[in-house]
Amino acid sequence: MRLLVKAPAKINLSLDVLHKRPDGFHEVEMIMTTIDLADRIELTNLSDDTINILSHNRFVPDDGRNLAYQAAQLLKDRLDIKKGVAISIDKVIPVAAGLAGGSSDAAATLKGLNRLWDLGLSLDELAELGSEIGSDVSFCVYGGTALATGRGEKIEHLPAPPNCWVILAKPTIGVSTADVYRNLDVSNIQHPNTEAMISALNRSSYSDICANLGNVLESVTLDMYPEVAQIKDQMERFGADAVLMSGSGPTVYGLVQYESRLHRIYNGLRGFCDQVFAVRMLGE
Numbered sequence: 315m316r317l318l319v320k321a322p323a324k325i326n327l328s329l330d331v332l333h334k335r336p337d338g339f340h341e342v343e344m345i346m347t348t349i350d351l352a353d354r355i356e357l358t359n360l361s362d363d364t365i366n367i368l369s370h371n372r373f374v375p376d377d378g379r380n381l382a383y384q385a386a387q388l389l390k391d392r393l394d395i396k397k398g399v400a401i402s403i404d405k406v407i408p409v410a411a412g413l414a415g416g417s418s419d420a421a422a423t424l425k426g427l428n429r430l431w432d433l434g435l436s437l438d439e440l441a442e443l444g445s446e447i448g449s450d451v452s453f454c455v456y457g458g459t460a461l462a463t464g465r466g467e468k469i470e471h472l473p474a475p476p477n478c479w480v481i482l483a484k485p486t487i488g489v490s491t492a493d494v495y496r497n498l499d500v501s502n503i504q505h506p507n508t509e510a511m512i513s514a515l516n517r518s519s520y521s522d523i524c525a526n527l528g529n530v531l532e533s534v535t536l537d538m539y540p541e542v543a544q545i546k547d548q549m550e551r552f553g554a555d556a557v558l559m560s561g562s563g564p565t566v567y568g569l570v571q572y573e574s575r576l577h578r579i580y581n582g583l584r585g586f587c588d589q590v591f592a593v594r595m596l597g598e
C-alpha cells in the first residue's frame with residue numbers, strides 16, 4: 315500500500331528568545347504559520363523490515379540523518395513495529411532555509427505512517443513523539459498558526475492570519491540553526507512584542523501583523539551573511555508591506571496584500587535570487 319502526504323513549510327511571524335537554558339537550548343516564544351509551499355512525501359510499505367529514503371536533492375541525506383527516517387525509526391522503536399517503509403521525498407522547500415523543511419517531512423512521515431500502519435495515535439501523541447526529533451516538529455504535526463514556547467515544542471493554537479501573499483527569497487547559502495543560536499548574545503536582545511502579534515491575529519488585523527513582525531535571530535544571521543540584508547532591502551524597495559527573515563534564515567519573506575504588487579516584487583527579486591516563491595498563507 316502507498317500513501318501521499320504533504321509537508322508544508324512554516325514562517326515565523328515572530329521569534330523571541332527569553333534565555334539560554336542549562337540544557338544548551340534556548341527558551342523561545344515564537345508565532346509560526348504554515349504556508350502553501352510543501353514537500354510531497356510518498357510512503358510505500360516494504361516487505362522487509364527496513365527504512366529507505368529516496369530523494370533527488372543532493373542536500374538531503376538518504377540515511378539515518380534524514381529527519382523523515384528518524385520519524386519512521388522512532389515509531390518502529392516505540393511501538394515495536396516490524397515493518398518496512400520506502401519514504402520518497404519530492405523536495406520543494408529549500409534546504410537549511412529557516413522554513414522547517416526537514417521538520418515538516420518528519421511530521422508528515424509520523425502522520426502518514428500513523429495511517430499507513432493503522433497505529434491510532436492522536437495528533438497530541440504524534441506531536442510529543444515529534445519533539446524528540448527536533449524543536450519544530452511538534453508545530454509541524456499540527457500545522458496552522460500557533461504560539462510555540464519551551465524550546466519550541468509547547469504549542470498553543472492561534473487564529474489564521476488574514477489572507478495575503480507571501481514572497482520568499484532564499485540566497486544560495488544554507489544556514490546552520492545551531493550556529494545562529496550560538497552566536498546570539500542573550501544579554502542584548504531587542505524583544506519583539508509577542509502579545510501584540512497575538513492580539514493582531516485575534517483581531518485579524520493585517521496592518522498590525524505587519525507592524526509587529528520580529529525575529530531576534532535576524533540580526534545574528536545578517537551579521538554572518540550580509541547578502542541576507544541586501545535581499546531584505548530589495549524586498550522592501552520593491553514594495554512588500556512588511557519584510558522579515560524566517561527562523562534562523564537565510565530565507566527572507568515579504569507580506570503582500572494585493573496581487574497587482576506581487577508580480578513586481580517577484581520579478582524584481584528573480585533578478586537577484588535563484589529561489590523565489592510567491593505563495594499563500596495556509597494558516598488554518
Ligand SMILES: C[C@](O)(CO)[C@H](O)COP(=O)(O)OP(=O)(O)OC[C@H]1O[C@@H](n2ccc(N)nc2=O)[C@H](O)[C@@H]1O
Pocket residue numbers: 326329338339340341342344412414417447448449450451464465466491492495561562
Ligand atoms: C529557528 C527555529 O527553526 C525557529 O522555528 C527553531 O527554533 C529551531 O528548530 P529546529 O531546527 O527544529 O531545532 P533543533 O533541531 O531542535 O535544534 C538545532 C540546534 O539549534 C539550537 N536550538 C534549537 C532550538 C532552541 N529552542 N534552542 C536552541 O538553542 C540547538 O543548538 C540545537 O542543537
Ligand SMILES: Nc1ncnc2c1ncn2[C@@H]1O[C@H](COP(=O)(O)OP(=O)(O)OP(=O)(O)O)[C@@H](O)[C@H]1O
Pocket residue numbers: 373374375379380381382403408409410411412413414415416417419420450488489491561562563
Ligand atoms: N528531510 C529533510 N529535508 C531537508 N533536510 C534534511 C532532511 N532531513 C535532514 N536534513 C538535514 O537537516 C539540515 C537542515 O535542513 P532543514 O531544511 O530542515 O533546515 P531549516 O529549514 O533551517 O530548519 P528549521 O527551520 O527547522 O531550523 C539540512 O542541512 C540537512 O542536512
